[in-house]
Amino acid sequence: MHVLLVEPEYYSTYPPLGLLKLSAYHKLKGDTTELVKGCKFPRKKPNRVYVTSLWTWAWKPVWQAVKFYKRFGVEVWLGGLYASLLPDHAAKSGADRIYTGLFREAEDLMPDYSLVPEWDGSIVFSSRGCNGCCPFCAVPLLEGRLNSAKRSIRHLVYPGHTRIIFWDNNILQNPYWREIFEELKDLDLKVDFNQGLDASLITEEVAFRLAELRLDSGKGIKVRLAYDTKEKGSSVRRAIEYLNKAGIRGRAIMVYTLFNFRDTPQDFFERVRDVLNWGAVCYPMWYQPVTLPFALEKNSYVSPNWTREELEQVQRARRVMGYMGAFPPHSGLLKKFNEARNFQEAFRLRPLRTKNRTKKDGRK
Ligand code: SF4
CATH class of the missing domain: 3.30.750 (Transcription Regulator spoIIAA)
Structure with missing residues (x-):
């Protein structure tokens, strides 16, 4: 049979791995496969359609794809992350079958990378x-x-x-x-x-063995860690020290710093300050529940400890003081965070001086 593999029209940095594995699985059975992005007419009429899904908030293009491919009058299966996390919601898309979890039969197969030759x-x-x-x-x-x-x-x-x-x-x-x-x-x-790597499991040996590899996570980053709660501070600090000792410098270590979960703005500020003082790059991660109704809209959740304005303040600071959404440990930022007494002082942006104002004031 001819199997159509559909990746809905959402942004993703990576190719749809699950679909590539399904392709390998079907080809082993003698079937032919075709991969398309979004709603497009396939080269050949399919006998079955698999639609994948990713983030729960990217559900609309998934529904569009299901609706579009239903017109071929063949079974449309819907799987992937969104379908696995919110199967009842996914069922309302009109798909004939919702597939949750992994397709174990294809798990150990080489994905069919011939479908994405540029990757x-x-x-x-x-x-x-x-x-x-x-x-x-x-x-x-x-x-x-x-x-x-x-x-x-x-x-x-x-x-x-x-x-x-x-x-x-x-x-x-x-x-x-x-x-x-x-x-x-x-x-x-x-x-x-x-x-990312679990900081609590990074020993001297792990750090040494990591440093022997050609680590490259893009944009100069070699290792990713996470600092989700204050309690994890000592293990994150120790991991960074071991990595430094093994030759992996701080600027090549990115630490994901969760906010908007059970933390407070003050707690988040202190963790960002810690990361910068430990010489690593801090990447704030906005917590998003995977349950309804918040799962359906990106950044829609505001925890009881935060306000929408404070969350936006973090996002603005990332754009203005940060680099590519992260806070690198450069001296200016370090000074600002070390001199700040609280979240507000750390994340407040100085008003920009306009050209006119500069002239009028006679200042440069
Ligand atoms: S965040 Fe916690 S539960 Fe999730 S993968 Fe990492 S260590 Fe495991």
Whole structure:
């Protein structure tokens, strides 16, 4: 049969991995496949349509795609992140079948990268699930506790690709992480631990072994960590020290700093200040619940400890004082945060002087 794989018209940096795996699965069965973006007429009439989905707030283009492809009179399956997190809402799209969770039969197959010839990175899961139980995280809901761990990922690296992108939720929980790191050294390709590394699991040995790899997460970043609550401060600080000692400098470490969850603006300000003082790059992460109704609209949730104005203040500061949405630890920013007594002082932007005002005041 001919299988049509549809990635709805939303923005994504990465190719639709689930669809590429489905393509590999169907080709093994002797079927033909075709990948399209958005609502387009396929080259050949399909016998089945798979529509994928991503962020819950990007549900509208998913519904549009389902509606469009229903016209072919064949089964339309809807899977992916949004369908797995909000299956009842996804069912209202009109899809014939909602597929939640992973398609296990395709899990260990090489994705069909021939459908995205311009793409140069192999996306790999060496493990699934996570034993953490962070209350803001969707991973325990989606994948549960650590439930699979590979000893080798070599068979998932596509010939000609220049980098390996790990989508593991917590790769350092994989009991075979040493074997995987050895393999990465041997493969000698760029490595991106895309979902970040668990700071509490970064020991001197881990840091040393990381420094042996060709780490490259883009824009000069080599390692991503997370500083979600004040309690995690000591492990984040220690991880940064170990990484520095192993030769990974602070500016190559990005620390995701959650806000708008159970924290307060003051708590968030102190964590941002910590990260800058530890010499790393701070990337604020706006908490968004994966439950209704907030899941359907990006940045729609305001926690009881924050106001909409304070949240917007963070976003403005990121645009004006930050670089690409992050706060690098440069001396000006460090001074501002170290001199500030509270959130308001740290995130307040100085009014811009206009040309006219400068002339009138006789100042430069
Ligand atoms: S350690 Fe990471 S992946 Fe695991 S539950 Fe916490 S935030 Fe989620």
